[in-house]
Amino acid sequence: MSSGRLHIVGRVIRFDKVSKTYPGQKRPALESLDLEIAKGEFVFLVGSSGSGKSTFLRLVLRETRPSTGRVHVAGKEINRLSGWKVPKLRRQVGTVFQDFRLLPNKTVHENVAFALQVIGKSRSDIDALVPETLEMVGLEGKAHRMPDELSGGEQQRVAIARAFVNRPMILIADEPTGNLDPTTSVGIMKLLDRINRTGTTVVMATHDSSVVDQMRKRVIELDDGRIVRDEARGIYGYQS
Amino acid sequence: MRNILSELRASLSRNTSMTISLIVTMTVSLLLAAIGLLMQAQAERTEQFFGDRLQLQVNLCTDNSPAATCVGGAATDQQREAVQEALSTNPEVRSFEVRTPADNYERAQEVLGQSESGRQQLETVGPESFPESYYVTLEDPQRFDGVVSQVSGMDGVGSVNSLRELLGPLFEILGNLQWVAITISVLLVVAAILQVSNTIRMTAYARRREIGIMRLVGASSWHIQLPFVLESLLAALISAALAAAGIAAFMYVVVYGYLRTTLDQLTTWIRWQDAALVMGYTTVLAVLLALIPTLVMTRKYLDV
Numbered sequence: 001m002s003s004g005r006l007h008i009v010g011r012v013i014r015f016d017k018v019s020k021t022y023p024g025q026k027r028p029a030l031e032s033l034d035l036e037i038a039k040g041e042f043v044f045l046v047g048s049s050g051s052g053k054s055t056f057l058r059l060v061l062r063e064t065r066p067s068t069g070r071v072h073v074a075g076k077e078i079n080r081l082s083g084w085k086v087p088k089l090r091r092q093v094g095t096v097f098q099d100f101r102l103l104p105n106k107t108v109h110e111n112v113a114f115a116l117q118v119i120g121k122s123r124s125d126i127d128a129l130v131p132e133t134l135e136m137v138g139l140e141g142k143a144h145r146m147p148d149e150l151s152g153g154e155q156q157r158v159a160i161a162r163a164f165v166n167r168p169m170i171l172i173a174d175e176p177t178g179n180l181d182p183t184t185s186v187g188i189m190k191l192l193d194r195i196n197r198t199g200t201t202v203v204m205a206t207h208d209s210s211v212v213d214q215m216r217k218r219v220i221e222l223d224d225g226r227i228v229r230d231e232a233r234g235i236y237g238y239q240s
Numbered sequence: 241m242r243n244i245l246s247e248l249r250a251s252l253s254r255n256t257s258m259t260i261s262l263i264v265t266m267t268v269s270l271l272l273a274a275i276g277l278l279m280q281a282q283a284e285r286t287e288q289f290f291g292d293r294l295q296l297q298v299n300l301c302t303d304n305s306p307a308a309t310c311v312g313g314a315a316t317d318q319q320r321e322a323v324q325e326a327l328s329t330n331p332e333v334r335s336f337e338v339r340t341p342a343d344n345y346e347r348a349q350e351v352l353g354q355s356e357s358g359r360q361q362l363e364t365v366g367p368e369s370f371p372e373s374y375y376v377t378l379e380d381p382q383r384f385d386g387v388v389s390q391v392s393g394m395d396g397v398g399s400v401n402s403l404r405e406l407l408g409p410l411f412e413i414l415g416n417l418q419w420v421a422i423t424i425s426v427l428l429v430v431a432a433i434l435q436v437s438n439t440i441r442m443t444a445y446a447r448r449r450e451i452g453i454m455r456l457v458g459a460s461s462w463h464i465q466l467p468f469v470l471e472s473l474l475a476a477l478i479s480a481a482l483a484a485a486g487i488a489a490f491m492y493v494v495v496y497g498y499l500r501t502t503l504d505q506l507t508t509w510i511r512w513q514d515a516a517l518v519m520g521y522t523t524v525l526a527v528l529l530a531l532i533p534t535l536v537m538t539r540k541y542l543d544v
Contacts, residue, residue, distance in 0.1 A: 061456075084461065087460045088458065089458070090455070090457065090458035092458075094457075095456050101453060103449060114450075115457040118457060118459035118464075119460075119463075120463070162457070163457075166458075
């Protein structure tokens with residue numbers, strides 16, 4: 001048991017025989033999933049639509065709870081986490097989506113600052129962290145642009161800056177290159193790799209075979225709610 | 241804090257028409273509740289007024305009394321003694337006060353002297369036109385029938401007036417109006433609650449992007465709820481202030497401007513203290529009306 005405890009310390013995400021069946025559905029979205037993701041890992045989550053990738057990400061964000069089994073994220077068991085502690089968990093997990101989800105009426109700076117304002121960071125922290133993060137994602141000089149003045153790649157960089165500005169332990173990326181052309185996607189992947197090198201665990205769900213094949217990182221393939229492949233330096237490896 | 245205030249400002253400008261309609265509904269429902277409460281206070285005062293003061297006025301015969309018991313003209317000393325005896329031995333009578341014709345003449349001068357026509361009436365009569373009368377306080381103000389039937393049949397008694405009987409219908413109407421006001425205000429309170437819910441639903445929908453991001457980056461529940469709570473609270477306080485102004489206007493124009501000056505003989509009318517108490521109640525009601533549905537609805541629609 002004590003070795004098991006020690007085990008958890010290096011793992012930022014652990015799934016322990018996790019099944020999830022949504023109400024009103026017969027087939028489980030995830031079935032008896034066992035999985036560990038270590039601190040600082042870069043993991044691709046692949047699989048066809050409906051394979052359970054989204055459910056996996058929703059469980060990590062605690063947007064839903066497992067039907068059976070246990071999910072540990074950032075040292076917390078999410079089944080037992082009471083509602084009012086969920087915001088604290090989510091501050092440890094940054095999230096990026098395919099559709100960027102920026103606030104159209106706020107500037108680049110304001111969009112990134114918003115993530116800090118709403119968790120009660122002080123003005124001086126915000127003034128220090130936002131420009132630093134914008135520079136890191138390659139958007140220096142564009143702080144006062146509006147989102148609709150930016151290209152898709154730049155908008156995704158704003159979204160990544162917003163997810164990373166609070167220096168989370170884990171970064172979840174759900175199809176971050178899904179709306180981008182291949183050249184732009186390469187830039188985004190370089191940025192995610194840079195973030196990963198700061199020690200942040202990156203979990204990326206994707207259908208983009210070229211980015212997976214280029215990166216040669218750990219690949220977990222889901223099919224019908226089960227893990228069918230888990231390779232340390234994998235490739236996309238299936239045709240959808 | 242600055243961030244929250246700017247969000248509140250943005251939210252208010254987005255929802256201006258909804259907020260105004262909410263304020264109007266709340267104000268009207270508070271005003272009706274206030275009128276119900278003021279009528280309640282008036283009913284209590286009236287009850288006290290009648291409890292403390294005369295219920296029956298027994299007038300003895302004068303030379304001109306038309307009643308059958310006055311065939312002998314003005315009441316004799318004997319008749320007077322018999323009436324006083326009857327009143328003092330009747331168990332339903334607590335006490336009675338004797339008013340001489342001179343007393344009654346003086347009172348009439350006071351009351352009628354206020355108007356021109358009253359003064360003209362007074363010129364034609366003197367103290368001798370007024371009867372001796374007894375102002376009777378009953379043990380139970382509701383039970384006056386026994387005394388009335390006993391005394392009104394006695395020789396020398398010109399008339400028996402029951403002020404309560406005279407004014408009863410008026411206070412019955414006031415009592416009914418009170419319930420009408422309370423019923424309408426309850427309906428409007430329900431409407432106000434639904435409007436608060438609707439406003440929140442619409443605001444939550446308009447702000448779903450921001451709220452989604454707030455939840456995603458780990459904003460706490462209260463941080464997400466606070467702009468909604470502040471918006472409702474602001475609407476509630478504005479409504480309470482408008483309702484208080486309405487109550488003040490009602491007191492100034494209707495109660496002090498008309499009832500207390502024109503109908504001051506009828507009863508003691510409500511005062512500013514009563515109005516202040518009612519304003520306190522409506523303010524508390526407004527805050528509860530806004531806060532409870534807001535907290536319930538934000539939990540429901542924001543999933544916080």
